[in-house]
Amino acid sequence: MxxxxxxxxxxPMAPEVLEAMMPYLREHHGNPSSTHQFGRKTKSAIETARKSIAKLLNCSPPEICFTSGGTEADNTAIRGAITQLGVKHIITAPTEHHAVLHTAQACAESGDVRLSMVRLDAKGRVDTDHLRELLTAAEEKTLVTLMHANNEIGTMIDLDEISEICEAHGALFHSDTVQTMGHFPFDLAKTKVHFMVGAAHKFHGPKGVGFLYINREVHLEPLIHGGSQERKMRAGTENLYGIVGMAKALELAYENxxxxxxxxxxxxxxxxxxxxxxxxxxxxxxxxxxxxxxxxxxxxxxxxxxxxxxxxxxxxxxxxxxxxxxxxxxxxxxxxxxxxxxxxxxxxxxxxxxxxxxxxxxxxxxxxxxxxxxxxxxxxxxx
Ligand SMILES: Cc1ncc(COP(=O)(O)O)c(C=O)c1O
Missing domain, CATH: 3.90.1150.10 (Aspartate Aminotransferase, domain 1)
Incomplete structure (x- = not known):
């Protein structure tokens, strides 16, 4: 057994996801940036996937930026907040995934930000009074980055509560939602989060593809320079079949x-x-x-x-x-x-x-x- x-x-990838990807592995090979019909076909598949994901999360399609997965999305949000949104202080927790923790630590080591760790209890829960204290004491523009659910022990934060605390203190809020995307419903018209993350392989989609939700109130410049893909946010020919598979996987997750x-x-x-x-x-x-x-x-x-x-x-x-x-x-x-x-x-x-x-x-x-x-x-x- x-x-x-x-x-x-x-x-494991859902069979329906593989089925949705197959035409883009077999037949439709055009570069989505090409203006001829081969390119238009694949470009349209990418934009349909973007619309579908945005609809499920109740946000608008331009707020979804496709990436290679959770790690890249976390890096883009954290580094972008520092280089383009004036963040000089990060509040995070020692239980974050290394995609967040090592990124925040690297930025602190290079002198770009000051790093504060919020207190946790023995069950991994965030001490929200301490978070308020840290935010009140901070004089610099602050990014709070706290994961929605911990990937090792499963402890969850109350996304709405933390987002309200951040809003009250004028802080930006990033949540690593890699473990909850496709497992919990999100309504981004209501939850005031600036950045959120998805990785398709955690919800029965393909590996090597994910996305970063970037709230329309904030604007990031590209982390990867080159072509003008992803509205100039992330250069490089798109992972076409991955993106198509990811949208299908999220649709299946929401269906039941x-x-x-x-x-x-x-x-x-x-x-x-x-x-x-x-x-x-x-x-x-x-x-x-x-x-x-x-x-x-x-x-x-x-x-x-x-x-x-x-x-x-x-x-x-x-x-x-x-x-x-x-x-x-x-x-x-x-x-x-x-x-x-x-x-x-x-x-x-x-x-x-x-x-x-x-x-x-x-x-x-x-x-x-x-x-x-x-x-x-x-x-x-x-x-
Ligand atoms: C909470 C969390 N964040 C980020 C990642 C990294 O995602 P990816 O492997 O898609 O880069 C993982 C993967 O295990 C994770 O569990």
Whole structure:
């Protein structure tokens, strides 16, 4: 049996998405910048995709800029806010994805901005009083960058609350929504966020394509110079079939979002209940009350050895992650768990992230629980 529980790292592409992409892989090859009919055909596909995404998010098409994924979109927003919007101060959190954290740190190291870290509690929740304090004390133009849902532990912010705090203090607000795009509905006519991000491969679309939402109130100059694609925002021939696939994937996600959510949330609950029953010492990381329904992050008993357990699960055909897949192999442990509970995380057992999608089943949950318990209780992975 093969069980894929690493959907926060990437999701399998939906068959309907591949179908929508095929004509642009097989037949329609024109460069979208060409004015002849081959180019007009592909240009029109890109603009249809842009309109479709904008409609789903309730924003206008020019506010959507296609990118190569979440990392590029985060970089464009943060660096653009500094170079073109006068930002001299960034407020972020130590649990952000490295696409944000390393970008903000690099900008601070080069002397472009001052960097402040907002306080978090042990569940990874933002201390909004501290955020207000930081904003009140700031004399420079500030960008707040806080992720909508954490990719490792699933803790979520209240996007509307944070956006209102930012607005009250005249700060710009960027939210890395890579893990929630296609999983939660957004109404950008109501939510006052300046920048938001999508990566198609997190919602059953293709890899290597994403987008940055840029609120019409702000204007960015290109990060990548060259041709005049993406209204001169991002030069380079567009990832045509990727963009077409991404729009289709987002349409599918919105078609039955509540149904998918209920189904995935029940898989997560099933896994949590069964694991807790079998392993009472296990603890759940993150904020269970306000959590991404696709992610379950648990810390195992102190005696368990993560690398051996993951190896055995891999042999069983079960794919999970020990923290963020984006840094897998680096073997440095989770910067997220370290940030929220430095002392406890250092002494506790290893953490495992199970992340689910609409393609998972209750049988897969039962199989994974059976194997984890067997390896742990059977002492195969005891130190
Ligand atoms: C929260 C978050 N932000 C950004 C990224 C980076 O996205 P991409 O891999 O599309 O560049 C990821 C990927 O795991 C993520 O989870």
């Amino acid at each position: 093969k069980v894929y529980f690493d959907n926060a790292a990437t999701t 979002m509540e149904g998918h959510r209920a189904r995935i949330a029940s898989l997560k609950q099933r896994m949590k209940t069964k694991l807790k029953e079998a392993l009472p010492e296990l603890s759940v990381n993150g904020c269970e009350e306000r959590s991404l329904y696709t992610v379950l992050n648990v810390t195992l008993p102190e005696t368990a050895q993560a690398d051996i357990l993951l190896f055995l699960m891999d042999i069983d055909g079960i794919a999970v992650s020990s923290g963020s897949a984006c840094s897998s192999g680096s073997n440095q442990g989770s910067h997220v768990l370290r940030a929220i509970a430095a002392d406890e995380a250092a002494s506790a057992g290893p953490s495992i992230r199970f992340s689910f999608s609409r393609y998972n089943t209750p049988e897969e949950v039962d199989y994974a629980v059976e194997k984890v318990v067997k390896h742990l209780v059977g002492k195969e992975v005891v130190k």
